[in-house]
Amino acid sequence: MARMHVLLVEDDAVLADGLSRILQSHAMMVEVVGNGTQADQVLQRSEVAVVVLDIGLPGIDGFEVVRRLRARASGVPVLLLTARDAIEDRVRGLELGADDYLVKPFATAELVARIKALVRRNAPKPDALSLGRLTLDTCTRRAHIEGRTIELSVREWAVLEYLLQHGGRVLSKQQIIDAILPWGDELTLNAVEVYVSRLRLKIADAGVTIRTIRGFGYMLEQQ
Amino acid sequence: MTSIRLRLLKWLIGPILLINLAGASLTYMLAWIPAQLAFDQGLADAVGALASRLHVGSGAASIDLPAEAEAMLRANDIDALYFVVRGSGARVLAGDRDFPVQARNEPGAYESTMLGEPVRVLFRTSRAGDEKVQIGVAKTMRKRLQVRSAIVRALVLLETVFTLALVGLIWFSVTTGLLPLAHMRSNLKNREMGDLAPIDTESVPVELTPVVAAFNELLDKVQAGATAQRDFLADVAHQLRTPLAGFKLQLEWLGARHAGDPESVHSLSLMLLSNERMIRQINQLLALARAEPSHFEKTRLEMLDLARLVEPVVQYFVEEAGKKHIDIGFDLQPVMLAGDSFLLRDLIDNVIDNAVRYTPEHGTVTVRCRPDGAGAVLEIEDSGPGIAPHQRELVFQRFARLDDKSSGTGLGLAIVRDIALAHGATVSIADGPGRAGMTLAVRFGRV
Numbered sequence: 001m002a003r004m005h006v007l008l009v010e011d012d013a014v015l016a017d018g019l020s021r022i023l024q025s026h027a028m029m030v031e032v033v034g035n036g037t038q039a040d041q042v043l044q045r046s047e048v049a050v051v052v053l054d055i056g057l058p059g060i061d062g063f064e065v066v067r068r069l070r071a072r073a074s075g076v077p078v079l080l081l082t083a084r085d086a087i088e089d090r091v092r093g094l095e096l097g098a099d100d101y102l103v104k105p106f107a108t109a110e111l112v113a114r115i116k117a118l119v120r121r122n123a124p125k126p127d128a129l130s131l132g133r134l135t136l137d138t139c140t141r142r143a144h145i146e147g148r149t150i151e152l153s154v155r156e157w158a159v160l161e162y163l164l165q166h167g168g169r170v171l172s173k174q175q176i177i178d179a180i181l182p183w184g185d186e187l188t189l190n191a192v193e194v195y196v197s198r199l200r201l202k203i204a205d206a207g208v209t210i211r212t213i214r215g216f217g218y219m220l221e222q223q
Numbered sequence: 224m225t226s227i228r229l230r231l232l233k234w235l236i237g238p239i240l241l242i243n244l245a246g247a248s249l250t251y252m253l254a255w256i257p258a259q260l261a262f263d264q265g266l267a268d269a270v271g272a273l274a275s276r277l278h279v280g281s282g283a284a285s286i287d288l289p290a291e292a293e294a295m296l297r298a299n300d301i302d303a304l305y306f307v308v309r310g311s312g313a314r315v316l317a318g319d320r321d322f323p324v325q326a327r328n329e330p331g332a333y334e335s336t337m338l339g340e341p342v343r344v345l346f347r348t349s350r351a352g353d354e355k356v357q358i359g360v361a362k363t364m365r366k367r368l369q370v371r372s373a374i375v376r377a378l379v380l381l382e383t384v385f386t387l388a389l390v391g392l393i394w395f396s397v398t399t400g401l402l403p404l405a406h407m408r409s410n411l412k413n414r415e416m417g418d419l420a421p422i423d424t425e426s427v428p429v430e431l432t433p434v435v436a437a438f439n440e441l442l443d444k445v446q447a448g449a450t451a452q453r454d455f456l457a458d459v460a461h462q463l464r465t466p467l468a469g470f471k472l473q474l475e476w477l478g479a480r481h482a483g484d485p486e487s488v489h490s491l492s493l494m495l496l497s498n499e500r501m502i503r504q505i506n507q508l509l510a511l512a513r514a515e516p517s518h519f520e521k522t523r524l525e526m527l528d529l530a531r532l533v534e535p536v537v538q539y540f541v542e543e544a545g546k547k548h549i550d551i552g553f554d555l556q557p558v559m560l561a562g563d564s565f566l567l568r569d570l571i572d573n574v575i576d577n578a579v580r581y582t583p584e585h586g587t588v589t590v591r592c593r594p595d596g597a598g599a600v601l602e603i604e605d606s607g608p609g610i611a612p613h614q615r616e617l618v619f620q621r622f623a624r625l626d627d628k629s630s631g632t633g634l635g636l637a638i639v640r641d642i643a644l645a646h647g648a649t650v651s652i653a654d655g656p657g658r659a660g661m662t663l664a665v666r667f668g669r670v
Contacts, residue, residue, distance in 0.1 A: 012465045012466065012468075012469055013469075014466065014469030014470065014473065015465055015466070015468050015469030015472065016469075017469070017473070018468075018469050018470075018471075018472025018473040018475075018476060019469075019472055021472070021473075021476045022472055022475060022476055025476070025479060083461045083462070083464040083465050083468075084461055103464075104464040104465055104467075104468040105464055105467045105468035105471050105502045106468065107539070107542075108471075108472060108475050109542075110538075110539075169538060170537050170538045170541050172534065172537070213537065213541055213551070213552070213553065214550060214551065214552025214553065214589070215552045215553040215554045215555070215589070216537055216552070216553035216555070219541065
C-alpha cells in the first residue's frame with residue numbers, strides 16, 4: 001500500500017515536529033507547513049490524502065483554508081486541530097466543511113485512528129484487512145488465519161469485517177447492527193452477541209481478541 | 224453598629240412616652256380641679272347654710288340650729304363633717320367644741336389635719352349684729368381621695384393601654400417599613416455562588432433605589448473582574464495546550480524509539496505521566512471556567528439524549544480503565560433532557576473519571592443512564608474505597624482531596640456540581656450495592 005500523503009498545517013514547531021514523527025511512524029508521508037497561505041498553495045497544486053489543520057494560524061486561519069478548499073470543490077478530508085474548545089469553533093469548522101475535530105492536547109492513538117478513518121472514508125475499500133494472524137480478503141469475502149480459510153456466515157463476515165476496520169476502537173452493539181444492516185433489517189442486540197460468540201470460537205487462534213465492553217459493545221484487539 | 228430599627232424606635236417611642244405622660248398629667252389636672260372646686264363648693268354651701276341661721280338675740284350673736292338641721296348638715300355616708308361657729312372671745316355658738324383648727328388668713332379652702340385625718344377646712348367670717356362670728360367647716364377628704372384615686376386609676380389604665388397600642392403600632396410600622404430591606408437581604412443571601420446578576424430596581428422602594436443602583440454598579444465591577452479573570456485563565460490554558468501537545472508527542476516518539484532501554488522507558492513514562500497531569504489540570508481549569516454558574520446561557524439549551532452524550536467517551540474510559548484492569552461496564556438507556564451539550568460532556572467526563580481514578584486495580588465501574596420519573600438520572604457505580612457519609616459534601620468543594628495518594632486535580636466533582644446546579648440537577652453520593660464502593664447519581668429534573 002502506498003504511503004498516505006498527509007498535509008500537516010501547524011505553526012508550533014515542536015508540535016509539528018512531534019506530529020510528523022509520529023505520523024511517519026504510522027507509515028504516512030507528512031508534509032509540514034507553518035501557515036495558512038502556504039497550506040492553501042500546497043492544496044492547490046498537489047493531491048493530498050488528508051489535511052491535519054490547526055485553526056489558530058498566522059496569516060489566513062484554518063477556517064479560511066477550509067473555506068477556500070471547499071470553494072474549489074475539493075473533497076480532501078480535513079481534520080481540524082484547535083487549542084480552543086469553544087463549541088462555536090467546533091460548529092463553525094464542521095459547517096465550513098471540515099470532517100473532524102480534535103482539541104489539543106489529544107491522545108496520539110485517537111489522532112491516528114481519526115486520520116485513518118477519514119482516509120478510509122474517502123478511499124476505495126482495501127483488498128485485505130489484517131490484524132494479528134487474521135486476514136480478511138474483501139474481494140473474495142473469505143477470512144484466513146495464516147493461510148487457513150475460516151468458514152463464516154454472511155452476517156459473521158460482516159461483523160468481523162466491521163470490527164477489523166475499526167481495530168482497537170470500542171463499537172457499540174447498535175453501531176455494529178447499523179453497519180452490517182444497511183437496508184433496515186431488524187436485528188436484536190442479542191443476535192450480535194450470538195455472532196460475536198461464534199466468531200470468538202472460530203478465530204480463537206488468530207492472535208486477536210474480541211473484548212466485551214460490558215453492557216455496551218465490543219473491541220477487537222491484538223493479543 | 225447602628226440599627227435603623229432601633230434608632231427609629233428610640234426616636235418614636237421616647238417622645239411619644241413623654242407626650243403621653245404630659246397628656247396624662249394634664250388630664251389629671253383637668254379632672255381633679257373641677258372635682259376639688261365642687262368639694263370646696265360643698266364646704267361653702269355648708270358655711271352659707273350655717274351663716275343663714277345666725278341671728279342676734281339678747282344682744283349677742285346666736286345660732287338657731289335644731290338637732291334635725293345639724294343632723295342634716297352632718298349627714299354623709301362617707302365623710303365626717305366638723306363645724307364650729309364661734310362668736311367673739313372664742314365663744315362657741317354651735318358645732319364641735321373641740322374643733323381645733325383656728326382660722327387662717329386664707330380666702331379659700333385649705334388642707335389641714337383633724338383627729339389624725341386630713342381634712343379640708345373653710346373658714347368664713349360673718350356678722351350677727353355687731354358681733355363678728357367665725358364659721359368653720361371641715362370635712363374629711365375620704366371621698367375626695369377616693370375620687371382622686373379613681374381618676375388616677377382610670378388614667379393609668381387608659382394611658383397604659385394607649386401607650387402599649389402606640390408602641391405596638393410603631394413597632395409594626397417600623398418593621399413593615401423595613402421589610403423591603405429584609406426582603407433584599409434574603410434575596411441576596413439565597414443567591415447561588417457566583418451569581419452576580421444586578422438586583423432588580425423595579426422591586427425595591429424608591430428610598431432604596433440609589434443604594435441598589437450603587438450596589439449594582441459594584442456587582443458590575445465584580446462581574447467584570449471575574450469575567451476578566453476567567454478569560455485570563457482560559458487564555459493561559461489555551462496558550463499552554465499547544466506546547467503541551469508538542470511536548471507529549473515528542474515524549475511518545477522518544478518512548479517508542481527507546482522501547483528497548485528500561486531506564487529510558489521508566490524515565491520517559493514518568494515524564495509522560497506528569498505531562499498528562501498538566502494536561503488534565505489545564506482541561507479541568509477550562510472546564511471549571513466554563514461551568515461558572517454565571518456563565519451559563521439558557522439559550523444554549525437543547526434537547527439531548529443522555530445515552531448519546533455518554534457514547535463518545537466510552538472509548539477513552541475503556542482505555543483508561545484497561546490500564547488499571549478495571550472492568551468498566553455500561554447500561555445506557557435512551558433518555559432525553561434539556562441541557563448544554565458541551566457542559567454535560569464535561570460533567571459526564573468528570574463523573575466517570577472520578578470513578579475510574581479512585582477505583583483500585585481489578586475493580587469494577589458501571590455507568591448507567593435511564594429515565595427516572597419525569598426526568599433522567601446518570602449513575603456511576605464503583606468498587607472503590609467509597610466516601611464516608613460525613614465527607615460526602617466535602618468532595619464537591621474545589622481542590623478538596625480526601626487523601627494525598629491519588630492524582631486527582633481536586634476539581635472534578637466541583638465541576639460536576641457546578642454543571643449540575645446550572646442544569647437544575649442534584650448530585651448525590653450513596654453507598655454502592657452490597658456496601659462496597661459508592662454510587663454517584665446525577666438527577667435531572669422534568670424535561
